[in-house]
Amino acid sequence: MSTTSDQTTNDHSNDTVLHEDDLTEQAKNQFVYHSDILRTFESYRQSVLCNEYITPIVEHNEIFNQNLPTIGPLVVCGFARTGTTLLYNLLACDPNCRVPLFTDMSVEIVSPIPRSDSIGQKRRLDLLKSPQQENEQLSDVLIRIAASRAHFDIEEDSFILRQAGYFCMSILLSDDEDDTSESWIRKEMNKDYVYDYHETFLRMLNTVDMPKSHWLLKSPIHIFSFDKLLQHYPNALLIMTHRQLDEVLPSSCCLTLATVG
Incomplete structure (x- = not known):
């Protein structure tokens, strides 16, 4: 499938859009779900290009003049279900x-606030909880997940990577087949922009609430x-956790079953 330049919307000449015209009639007939795939790609494209965290950063680029702590970050990066949480x-x-x-x-499209702003933090947490409580089915899923993985105020920084469009289902063990989308994401997809964004986001948080010593990520x-990771954080200190495979697999399956219901 080829890509073409989109100059019809907002005159963004560098935008790349996938069109149905890029598919042959044979491909369209054989893969009847092609429209769904194209819409999914377009949704991801828009979520990355229209990321509204980026505009305020450009308007307040003083964040790049403030260095991250010289120590770390300290990064817990063991495989899922090995005691990392x-x-x-x-x-x-x-x-x-x-x-x-x-x-x-x-919380979408908001400026960072310090941890000491307890009122602001509670307001944001309430915004996150309200739609979950209204969705009875989702609430049941969250209850099942909580039995395998408790919720804490702090969270792993994979949420930052997801904002940049990097959705890697690393919790699953891979069959390492070269033709799978997961294999392409892990091995072929260029990760430079993802960690460019990650560092920018961390610097943004750093400007309003800098640690005394170091950042902790997981x-x-x-x-x-x-x-x-090390290109962007050359002083990073890595912690690798280990656990017996016969304990990791049942734990991973338990969490997966809770997620899918």
């Missing part, structure tokens, strides 16, 4: 470190891109 929460007890909050990364996704 427990370790992450224990390390977060250090009052000299700073950990991204769930409300830092999951995501199993980082194991697929150590080279990119």
Whole structure:
């Protein structure tokens, strides 16, 4: 499938859009769901290009003049279900470190606020909870997930990567087939822009609530891109957790079953 330049919407000559005309009639007839796939790609494209965190950063680019702490970040990057969340929460007890909050990364299009702003933090958390409580089916799923993975105020920084369009289902063990989309995401997809965005977002948080010592991060996704992670954070300190495979697999299956219902 080829790509063409889209100059019809907002005159963004550098935008790349997938069109149905790029498919042959044979492909359209054989893959009747092609329109759904194209719409999905377009949705991802729009979510990345229209990311409204980026505009305020350009307008207030003083964030790039403030350096991140010289220590770290300290990154917990073991495989999922190996005790990373427990370790992450224990390390977060250090009052000299700073950990991204769930409300830092999951409330759309808002400026960062310090942890000390308890009223603002509660307001953002209430905004996140209200639609979940209205959706009875989703609430049931969240209850099942909580039995396998408790919810905490702090959260892993994979939420930052998702904002840049990097959706990697790293919790699953891969069959390592070269033709799978997961394999392409892990091995072929250029991750430079993802970690460019990650560093920009972290700098934005750093301007309003800098740690006394270091940032603490955690995501199993980082194991697929150590080279990119270390390019952006050359002082990073990595922690790899380990657990017996016969314990990891049942734990992963339990969480997956809770998620899919």
